[in-house]
Amino acid sequence: MSIASTNVSSFASELATLLIETENSQSDAAHSERDAARSHYLADANAQIQKLHDAADATEAGALTSGALTMAGGALQIGAASAQFTYDTDKASVCELSASTDVKQRLASEAFNAGFLQTSGKLLGDCAAPVKAFLGDAAAARDQADAKTYETLGEQAQWQMSDASASIDKASKVGDKILDVVQSLQHDQAASNNAVIGRI
């Protein structure tokens, strides 16, 4: 519906049309501002939620990596226990002074395997906590901070929405005043006409 296209003849109608168009423009601007603020709010909120999901993913990645390293360390520890038992048993059953070179080499190899497995298992187990902190906790904290930033931006957009809503209310009240003016003008015109008729 277009007010401007309405045919008007009286002064009151022309004034009403003009004022309504002005109010309409103000209201449109306020609505545009509110729509823009709302779009920003939704975008910021979606970004905040995405960052919260990213933080959760980082936490999970850190926990799974840490768990995998711990499990691998434990498995190597079991292997080391087995290798150590074999070495201890073989060593106890052999007199080192009279043992042949092959036996000595076998014992040395078993000792190396046991030590290697033990050291590797301990290394992996010790790496679990730092890896979790680096991959999981630090990344999650970074994502949480980003989410907080977006939350703050979203709150700002909400304030802008609130301001725009206030402007819309203000424009609405202006519209009521315009109607009052139109009524007053029309009433005055009618009174004037009556007075003119009375004078004839």
Next chain:
Amino acid sequence: MLSATLSPTNHWASPEVSAPSEDSHLSDVCALLALMVTSQTANQTGSRNDIEIDAKHLDQLKQQMADAVRQAQEAQHKSGLFGFLSNVFGKDIAEIAGAVAAAAAMVATGGAAAPLVLLALSSALEVGAKVGQELGLDPKICLGMSLAGAALGLCAGGSGQAVGTIASAARGVKASATAVEGGATVAGGALGAASGHEHAQSLHHQADATAFQMRTDSTNVDIDDALQMLADSLRSEQHETGIVSAILKDQADANNTLSERV
């Protein structure tokens, strides 16, 4: 509300309304106001529909948010349980097994000193039994100490075979304890990963709850807007109707005056 009625970009706006007919006897202003009243009526219908739709949407969002919060609590509960079990296996059991393995290793590697230790213990128990008897200690205790000393002395006497057996058993205990420690570490790691997974799921559900909260807020804004628009529209309609009535009354008065003059 004028802006709501006239704004071409307003998403609350109702479909186009037909203009008053050409043969209307109303003045231009009355025609304009009548058009606005008609538009307000259509606008009110649209606002009511929007409110009903948003209210249903709000109920769904509240239900979804409650589900997300409940799932987050359940996941957090599981995470806590797995974390507790992870600590029990990965720390407590593993540390105990490690301590047992260390003690067994000491016994297994200290085989050469074992006979001397046994002899020292045997002598100490014999002396302790004699001194206790002289000091009036319970004869049964003194007898027990004496017997234990004698038994240790026998073990020490046959040191070669006994020490070999003890060392062999200690090696087995050490290997078993170390294996148990490794197994407990594996279980602790697996349970820790499960705990982390459940914690992450809880965080995901919390994020979902935040998303539902955001949509709820947005829907509440929509409902507030629709209610405000409906209220404004009703008020404007009443206002415009009053103006039209006043204008018609003025016209009637003018006609009456003119008739009287004629």
